[in-house]
Amino acid sequence: MDKPTLADVAKAAGVHRATASRALNPALVGRISAVTTAKVHEAAERLGYVPDLLGQGLRTSKTRTIGVLIPDLANPVFAPIVRGIEDHLREHGYEALLASTDNDPHREATLLDVLQTRRCDGFIVASALRNDLVVRHLLDQGVNVVLVNRLVDGLDAPAVVSDDAIGITAAIQHLFDLGHRVIGHIGGPLDVSVTTTRLEAYEKALASLGIDAPDAVEHATGYTVEAGRAAFTRLLQRRPVSAVIAGNDLLAVGCYVALAEYGLRCPDDVSVVGFNDMPLTAHLFPPLSTVTMPQHEMGCAAARMLLARINDPDLAPTMMAMPTAFVARESSGPTKRRTDGNTTD
Amino acid sequence: MDKPTLADVAKAAGVHRATASRALNPALVGRISAVTTAKVHEAAERLGYVPDLLGQGLRTSKTRTIGVLIPDLANPVFAPIVRGIEDHLREHGYEALLASTDNDPHREATLLDVLQTRRCDGFIVASALRNDLVVRHLLDQGVNVVLVNRLVDGLDAPAVVSDDAIGITAAIQHLFDLGHRVIGHIGGPLDVSVTTTRLEAYEKALASLGIDAPDAVEHATGYTVEAGRAAFTRLLQRRPVSAVIAGNDLLAVGCYVALAEYGLRCPDDVSVVGFNDMPLTAHLFPPLSTVTMPQHEMGCAAARMLLARINDPDLAPTMMAMPTAFVARESSGPTKRRTDGNTTD
DNA sequence: CTGAAAGCGCTAACAC
DNA sequence: GTGTTAGCGCTTTCAG
16 A cells, blocks of 8 residues: 555544644644544544655745755765754754755855745845845745855844854964964955955954055955965065964965975974864864854754744844854964075075 | 736636647647747847746656766865756756755755655665665655766666776876876775776776786775875885875875875876866875766766656666776886885994 | 635646 | 636535
8 A cells, every 4th residue: 555645544533634634743733622632533543554655845935945055965064054054953843954055156046046936934145245146036025044154245134153253263363372463364265254254253363463464365266275375376486474364264284284395394384273163173284273153053053053044034134143162273383483484494 | 917817828818728838838839820929029028038857747647857966066076077067957947946955865865855755756876875775765666867977786777987996997008107006096085986996997098007916905984085095004004105096186185294294205206197187186285196087977977867767657767977087197107216115324 | 623615826738 | 729617635614
């Protein structure tokens, strides 16, 4: 016999389909006699009835499905966030439909269309660009959206982000205490909000320590090792720094590569700090000092925020910032050389 | 105005809903007059009509949704496979519903129930244990299932795996050519098929080189750095090896850690080879020699196999093995010490 | 407290 | 080639 339907359960329990539906609906408890409820549950159990979300969704136009847009599923920075989203959603009877945008606005728009087809109850967007039109459009249409990790310029949308300033301030204080005074920054591409946020945190931290802006910032064309290498090479050619804050662990590894090419050693010649605490960073050489953020928790929080908004559409948009923390490992150490020239040997 | 429905399109085009449906169905091209088809398409375009997969699914009982079970979304080994699945499915109008089992059979069963509720057209399972009951059960019910990466003992199921023997044989040949004769193996937990496959490949490669079984195998309790460290420590205490094949890159990093604790150096004292070519392994110290597998391609292939079976349920189950390749980096080098004793200093 | 009837959006079998 | 009708599985008025 095929999957039993609600009608089968009703017949087995000797009641009407509608009654069976009500008996099985936890929200309607008390409105059906205890004995009928028991009969229905027994029959459902016996037949192995599982409700069909399709029929349910068609009738109620709630699919208990959330669209999740991320830059890339295979990117270690986002995977734990997605896992947090998955866990929280499922705990509440929702499922996630994931789509990787590859940071391509056109692809993002296409994917959103595809997901619309499935009548998602809402969206979590981790792939937003600072000038993201798609997200704007969704919000204009009154679709439930929560941003995570990345924000959109000038958009007052519900969001969960990390408070990157905490970790970066701590990292710079740590470098300052080790004697560093010329601290550079390798940022990511400027079209995503985290790049700006981290840059500002860096500038502010330097200022509050009374260090003049050292004109030691370069931006990589992407959050990759190779782009980090290229950017740090440009910086080294221009400005001798004794320490560098990278906008991301991959950029930090790019800094390692550039340093090696220059015959410089980390941390003896230059200290490097990363961001994100990706897997294996503790086993690099040297183990990378970096900033952690509660990725799983951020995913959970974004899911929770979205579900709250689905249940109460009048909620004002709020932004939640989760604390980051600096982790000192061995890529940051005391200054050991003068910073007044390149000593490639 | 809310999302336009097929009825709206039909009215706008001045035809019946059924006609509009047919005009929009690519499979029925030619059975509707060109002029009507044009009218319908124009109206659909103008109103911004997107078909509702819920209604469609309810009617056709095809949801164009595939359940995907993986151990952990945040595990770098599986993420690229999932990305391959995602890409291929979407290209063919399907979506994936992902669920992380954490290698817990009970959780796997629960997740499957949850996904059944959504009437998936089939399943791709990357989380199978060697004695997986859930997968067996699914197949018994005639549900469309394709395994990827991991197999189930004694089950003739459609599957896409990597041909690990190629990479391991090449790795061992490489070590042999460098002079190694006592080559150990750190395997993963024995409840997953890849552990067995890699162990057998290791034994066979040694045999075909005429090396006696060196009694130098230890199994880690999980594919983690810490478990690898513990297992390799056990091995070092028991048997001095000049090289080791780890069942996975994280285990290989565990070997690095154990070696460091013993005051041994890689590759000068012991060569280490990993498996999977995870992100950042090329930037470890030393850069890790490892075995790559075409993860994205495997994901695509699994998706392709599943869709083929959905379209033709009578297909005989086939198993596809994708080639792996050894990548020499710097963790493997010539033997430099006698292997007749521990020289911890 | 429960039954009857309607309908969510869509397509397939059957007319003509 | 196109309209008519029915119904996928479910919930929700509306009666009683």
